[in-house]
Amino acid sequence: MSGLDDIHVSVTDIDESDGRLRENVHAILHEIETLLDALLQTGETSAIDIRSLPLLPGDYDALASALGTGEISAEFDGGSGPTVVVETGTSGVWWVTHYNDENEIAAEFIEVTRIPEILMSQDDDIQDSLKGLRERLQNERSH
């Protein structure tokens, strides 16, 4: 499918400070530092909605590379477009991207948590599975 992603945009770095972190990235990393500390101290989890930030062209990539890539990546698609969950190189910090069914980014979060809730099996789903499993076993027995 051709789309906006096919239009190549090259970002000229307008930040004059060589080698230093961009202002926006610097600010976000500070926020993450506070959130990570809270995770360790109190277990409180939190998230940042990337779409709510007024990012400069290039900030997005700079932020992603500042956080790095960790050991885990996971993907699921329950029928409404894929969700990609990637652990960043900063332990406890996850990058969660939700796509819609046309493969456009619908929402994107940086989550500060031990594991994003969306990866955990949910009680409702477990109950459904348990019910299905029991019915199957019941049927086996009656045959």
Added chain:
Amino acid sequence: MKKQVTLGEQLRQRGISRRTFLKLCAVATSAMALPPAMIPRVAAALDKAVRPSVIWLSFQECTGCTESLTRSHAPTLESLIFDSISLDYHHTLQAASGTAAEAARDKAIKDFYGKYLLIVDGSIPTKDDGVYSTIAGRTNIDMLKEAADGAVAVVAVGTCASFGGIPYANPNPTGAVPVSELVTDKPIINVSGCPPIPVVITGVLAHYLTFGEIPALDSFGRPLAFFGESIHDRCYRRPFYDQGKFAKSFDDEGARSGWCLFELGCKGPTTHNACATKKWNGGVSFPIESGHPCIGCSEPNFWDGGGFYKALSTTTRPLANWTGAAVVTGAAVGAAAGVAAKRKRSAAKRAHHTVTADELKKKEEA
């Protein structure tokens, strides 16, 4: 009427897992511009939400607002219509036409009287008893009043429905008025913009669906979540304004370096909208990011504001020498510029002379 199925039940019946439901809630929370900490509460509310009936009326408009809506990516219009709302009348999007279409509207009004959400795009011409815009032989005034009577609330989508927009601009030949001048006894949510950002339209609908009530509004009746901050305050070029770095023309060094477009007429300081964060085309860019000043399309009377390329305040001096102070006073300067712009607008209104075809002809002949 049969018992209404909740959104949670409906999705489960379709085999949507709880995990995917949580994903949809995360997307909806972001679309509503709510903090991520609200996701669990959005999930709890959406689980129990019932699809509201929605009637969409288009009056004196260009269909740009509907075009914008169809480009919503989070949620997509399709998922909104099939999963979240029951769009019972929208004369551009519905399959029915002619008398069948009119009958569908009458039926929805009757079946969901007192419960449906009425969405209006376009202004309403009132001059000469409203003859300048009619649908199926009925004036817009008549149709709006009938539909608004049974509505729980009215969402005015676009600047025309919110503030009169382009039809309302001087000299307003059709006597166009916004929804708020004709509907005075119902809550009205103004989702302004020419057109509004797609996710702002769907975000407001999602808010109503989720919480069953209208969101917090500003003094112009716009949802604070999207219109609470000015373009200027959230603009990524704001640091250049604070440093006194301005593009002076569209092709100078400043323009190429991405400096502030204030002197090229940017209306960012007086304009409230979510363009700087939600952006357009699925979050790709917004006018300022593409090198063009904000034209202030989500504000009342934006078309009569005195010129898109005229700087808001001609007295703005270069800020380069007092950068430190500018950071603090920047907001105040923006506010002052807003007052100046308002004054300018009323001056522009007074100075505006209407020109008749006869006068133009005389000029040509002279």
